[in-house]
Amino acid sequence: xxxxxxxxxxxxxxxxxxxxxxxxxxxxxxxxxxxxxxxxxxxxxxxxxxxxxxxxxxxxxxxxxxxxxxxxxxxxxxxxxxxxxxxxxxxxxxxxxxxxxxxxxxxxxxxxxxxxxxxxxxxxxxxxxxxxxxxxxxxxxxxxxxxxxxxxxxxxxxxxxxxxxxxxxxxxxxxxxxxxxxxxxxxxxxxxxxxxxxxxxxxxxxxxxxxxxxxxxxxxxxxxxxxxxxxxxxxxxxxxxxxxxxxxxxxxxxxxxxxxxxxxxxxxxxxxxxxxxxxxxxxxxxxxxxxxxxxxxxxxxxxxxxxxxxxxxxxxxxxxxxxxxxxxxxxxxxxxxxxxxxxxxxxxxxxxxxxxxxxxxxxxxxxxxxxxxxxxxxxxxxxxxxxxxxxxxxxxxxxxxxxxxxxxxxxxxxxxxxxxxxxxxxxxxxxxxxxxxxxxxxxxxxxxxxxxxxxxxxxxxxxxxxxxxxxxxxxxxxxxxxxxxxxxxxxxxxxxxxxxxxxxxxxxxxxxxxxxxxxxxxxxxxxxxxxxxxxxxxxxxxxxxxxxxxxxxxxxxxxxxxxxxxxxxxxxxxxxxxxxxxxxxxxxxxxxxxxxxxxxxxxxxxxxxxxxxxxxxxxxx
Numbered sequence: 144x145x146x147x148x149x150x151x152x153x154x155x156x157x158x159x160x161x162x163x164x165x166x167x168x169x170x171x172x173x174x175x176x177x178x179x180x181x182x183x184x185x186x187x188x189x190x191x192x193x194x195x196x197x198x199x200x201x202x203x204x205x206x207x208x209x210x211x212x213x214x215x216x217x218x219x220x221x222x223x224x225x226x227x228x229x230x231x232x233x234x235x236x237x238x239x240x241x242x243x244x245x246x247x248x249x250x251x252x253x254x255x256x257x258x259x260x261x262x263x264x265x266x267x268x269x270x271x272x273x274x275x276x277x278x279x280x281x282x283x284x285x286x287x288x289x290x291x292x293x294x295x296x297x298x299x300x301x302x303x304x305x306x307x308x309x310x311x312x313x314x315x316x317x318x319x320x321x322x323x324x325x326x327x328x329x330x331x332x333x334x335x336x337x338x339x340x341x342x343x344x345x346x347x348x349x350x351x352x353x354x355x356x357x358x359x360x361x362x363x364x365x366x367x368x369x370x371x372x373x374x375x376x377x378x379x380x381x382x383x384x385x386x387x388x389x390x391x392x393x394x395x396x397x398x399x400x401x402x403x404x405x406x407x408x409x410x411x412x413x414x415x416x417x418x419x420x421x422x423x424x425x426x427x428x429x430x431x432x433x434x435x436x437x438x439x440x441x442x443x444x445x446x447x448x449x450x451x452x453x454x455x456x457x458x459x460x461x462x463x464x465x466x467x468x469x470x471x472x473x474x475x476x477x478x479x480x481x482x483x484x485x486x487x488x489x490x491x492x493x494x495x496x497x498x499x500x501x502x503x504x505x506x507x508x509x510x511x512x513x514x515x516x517x518x519x520x521x522x523x524x525x526x527x528x529x530x531x532x533x534x535x536x537x538x539x540x541x542x543x544x545x546x547x548x549x550x551x552x553x554x555x556x557x558x559x560x561x562x563x564x565x566x567x568x569x570x571x572x573x574x575x576x577x578x579x580x581x582x583x584x585x586x587x588x589x590x591x592x593x594x595x596x597x598x599x600x601x602x603x604x605x606x607x608x609x610x611x612x613x614x615x616x617x618x619x620x621x622x623x624x625x626x627x628x629x630x631x632x633x634x635x636x637x638x639x640x641x642x643x644x645x646x647x648x649x650x651x652x653x654x655x656x657x658x659x660x661x662x663x664x665x666x667x668x669x670x671x672x673x674x675x676x677x678x679x680x681x682x683x684x685x686x687x688x689x690x691x692x693x694x695x696x697x698x699x700x701x702x703x704x705x706x707x708x709x710x711x712x713x714x715x716x717x718x719x720x721x722x723x724x725x726x727x728x729x730x731x732x733x734x735x736x737x738x739x740x741x742x743x744x745x746x747x748x749x750x751x752x753x754x755x756x757x758x759x760x761x762x763x764x
Contacts, residue, residue, distance in 0.1 A: 172320045173274040178357035178446045181264060185277075185353035187220050187238070187246035193227075195220035195246055204257025204337070205250065215343070216253035220246040224282065224349075232287045239278045239316040239351040249282065250338065252293065252346035258337045260353060265331035268444035271434070272358040275299075275334055276320025278351045281310045290345030297321060298335040306339065310348065322358050359432060359446030360386075368451065372421065373495035374458045380418040382451060384430055391432050392439040398427040402450060405429065423457035456495040465504040465539075467573035474501050481505055511538040511575035513567045519582040520560055522652035528558035528581035530565060538569030584652075587611055591644040591658035598667045600694025600749050601636040605658065607644050616646035635693050636662055637750040664750070667694045671742060674761040677728025686742070686760060687725030693749060695719040700745040701726075703760075711735055719746075728762055737762055 187199075198207040199220060208217045211227040221227075222244050225235030238247035250259050260277075267273065275297055283290045292309035297320065305321035326332065334355060340346045372378060384393055395411035398404060408416070420426060431445045438444035464472060471478040475487045485501040513535035520528050531554045535542040545566040546555050555563070560583035568574040589609045597603065607616075607630040619642070621627030623634040639662050645655045670689040677684045688698055698719055703712035703726050711730040718724070728735050744756040 171322070172276050172318060173272070173322050173356070173358035175358055175360045176446045176448060177274060177354075178359070178444070179442050181355040181443055182262060182353050185355075186240065186351060187248055189222065189242050189244040189246055191244060193221055193223060201261075202248075202250070202257075202259040203261060205253065205259055211249065213249060213251040215251050216257070218248060218250045218259060220248055222246050224249060232283050232290065233347065234280075234282045234284055234314055236280065236282065236349065238349075239280075245351075247349045247351040249349045250347070252291075252338050252340065252348075254341060254343060256296075256337055256339050256341075258335055260336040260350070261333065262355075263331055263333045264355060264443075266441065266443050267325045267332070268357075268434075268438050268441060269325050269327040271325050271438070271444055272322050273325055274320055274322045274354065274356050274358045275305075276318055277336060277353040278316050278318050279307065279310055280314070280316045280349050281312050282347050282349050283312050283345055285312050285314050287312065291340055291343060293338060293346050293348040294340040295319065295348075296335075296337045296339045298333075298337060299323065300333050301335070309340075316351070318352075320354070357444055357446050368449070370451070370453045371495070372453065372455045374421055374423050374455055376421065376495075380453060382416045382418065382428055384414045384432070384448065386414060386432060391434065392436045394431040394439055396429050396431065398429075399424070401425065402427050418453055421455055423455050426453045426455070427451070428453070456497070458495075458497055460497055460499045461502070462499065463502045465506060465571045467569075467571045468505055468507050470572050472501065472503055474499065479503055506539075506571055506573070508573055509537040509539075509569075511542075511567050511569060511573060512536055513542070513544075513565075513575070513577070515565060515577045515579050517563070517579040517581050520584060521650050523583055523586035524559075526557050526559045528556075528560065530555045530558065530563055530579045530581070532565050532567075532577075535567045535569070538567075538573050538575075539571050541570060543568050585610070587646075587648045587650075587652040587654050589613075589616070589644055589646045589654045589656050591642060591656040594659040594661070595636075596661045596663065597636050598691060598694065599637060599662055599664055600667065600691055602633065602693065603636055603660070604631055604633045605642070606631055607656075607658075609646055609648075609654075611648050613646050614649045614651070616644065619643050619645070635749060636660060637748075638662055662750075664748075664752070667691060667748070667754075669695070669744075669746065669754070669756050671744065671756065671758060672760060673758065674763060675728070676763045677726075677734075678764050685722055685725040685727055687722050688719050688744060688746075688756075690719045690746075695746050696749045697747045698744060699747055699753070700743070702743045704741045704743070705735075706739065706741075711740065734764075735762060737764055 194209055194211055196209050202218050205218045206216060208219050211219050211221055211224065212230055212233065213219045223237050224233060237243065238245040279295060281293055292311065294309055295307045296303045297305040304323060307319045370380060393412050393414060395408045395416045396405040397408050418426065428451045430448045431439060432448065433439040433445040466472055471480050474485055475489050477487065479485055482503055482505045485503065487499050489497050489499055513532055515532045518529045532544055533553055543550050545568065558581050560581050562578055562580050564576050564578050566574055566576045589607065591607045592605055595603060616628055618624055618627045618632060624632035625634065626632045640660045642658045643655055645653065647653045668691045672686060675683045675686045688701060698717050699715065701714045702710060705711055712726040714724065739759050739761050741759050746754045746756060748754055
């Protein structure tokens with residue numbers, strides 16, 4: 144009989160304990176192999192309900208809530224934060240496992256540091272290295288600024304032994320923890336997790352996989368992790384555990400169900416074990432290790448080695464299969480197209496010779512049909528199109544549906560406008576493809592109107608439009624408009640400005656348009672007559688100031704001088720466009736003589752600027 148040796152090797156970390164006089168050895172997480180998790184509920188279990196509906200009583204510093212998201216000082220066990228009407232700053236995540244129903248603990252920090260996990264452990268082995276760890280994630284999104292970051296303390300018997308420091312907003316689960324040597328002067332210890340950062344804006348986290356495990360030396364296999372043998376090859380595998388210079392107790396274990404259940408091999412306590420089973424199948428091996436035989440029986444004290452998998456390949460294979468007409472079955476170098484029984488001698492990748500018998504049935508194409516429906520986009524250029532499909536018939540179930548070469552279930556979402564193909568394939572490989580089109584609606588468009596070139600003080604009415612019904616609209620800025628939510632607002636021009644019209648229709652499709660208003664301040668018309676006749680006939684009796692629209696806000700000063708520079712009239716701080724305000728042709732209560740006079744006007748415009756107007760006027764009677 145031939146033998147093959149496979150080594151499961153240990154380096155001996157327990158010697159580290161000799162160099163520390165204190166009870167606790169603090170470091171990073173275990174770099175060797177771990178034992179079983181003593182916290183059986185450290186992964187918080189799983190369930191179909193989004194939130195665990197019973198208070199687990201595990202966080203003495205917090206209050207449990209059965210709804211999410213939790214508020215400051217509360218926590219919840221949940222399998223998916225995305226099922227909540229979530230805070231906009233939080234991630235939508237599931238727990239840190241492959242179980243889609245697995246629970247995690249979500250904590251919204253209180254305003255004072257608080258304990259959110261505490262357990263008392265007894266029955267541990269003294270002078271044994273243990274790891275205390277937890278998977279933690281900051282659940283505030285990466286792009287959210289100015290939020291407090293969680294800072295978690297790990298305590299033993301109320302004394303901080305390790306702190307995570309600020310847990311970053313990196314949207315990633317991270318394992319935090321430390322190793323320590325169990326004390327010799329007590330029979331139980333209390334392990335605590337405490338949030339050390341203040342509450343308020345931020346400091347929100349999720350925890351999973353809280354763990355307390357024995358930490359042993361690092362083990363590795365100095366050959367392939369997977370070994371292959373041929374049936375009836377009569378080659379035994381000698382599996383060797385190298386536990387170093389110090390004596391170690393060994394218990395080999397065996398699994399026939401892929402590592403789900405492990406069975407102690409009776410009497411297999413040496414560092415070497417022989418695999419002598421050559422029935423075709425998969426076999427897994429590992430071993431438990433501890434410093435003494437007594438500790439080996441204690442789940443708190445032992446560690447678990449890496450696994451070794453052995454496959455025994457059969458000599459004879461019989462295959463039964465059915466394919467669709469037009470397809471082929473590849474048997475060695477044969478591409479088989481017809482029903483029948485076929486034999487071939489093949490050599491596997493592991494150099495095992497095999498005799499293969501193929502029993503093949505070819506069925507006619509059943510012309511599979513299935514339901515297919517596409518929804519149109521809500522707004523032009525959206526990517527919210529959906530194709531729904533199912534209820535395949537005529538073929539042999541189960542059916543798989545494919546889109547872009549990948550299996551999909553019932554629908555494909557987030558599509559833009561276009562043509563798409565869906566393929567249904569039954570259990571025999573018969574397939575059918577159908578096309579669906581996601582349609583794009585007419586774009587919703589608004590028009591703010593043509594750009595405007597005008598003067599200061601002009602009274603303007605806008606005339607916007609849209610190519611469909613309008614549900615909501617707004618102008619910005621809106622401070623000068625008589626209405627900010629109508630298509631035809633009115634305003635008085637004072638300065639250059641750009642108005643933006645934003646609108647949406649009944650489907651919340653949005654569009655915007657910009658209108659530019661340009662003001663020519665140099666050509667704003669101010670009118671003062673060059674002749675007036677204050678003769679009492681009520682025609683042109685008052686020399687007044689008129690302006691275009693509302694361009695002049697106030698006449699600061701209006702003065703009249705004679706040809707020698709003498710002041711004949713002055714009026715201050717009055718409004719324009721009032722024919723009753725101005726010079727009536729009198730000076731010092733006497734009629735001014737016929738002749739030419741000079742006027743001077745200082746005006747404040749509606750844009751806040753001042754303007755000077757000068758000229759002469761003829762007085763006639």
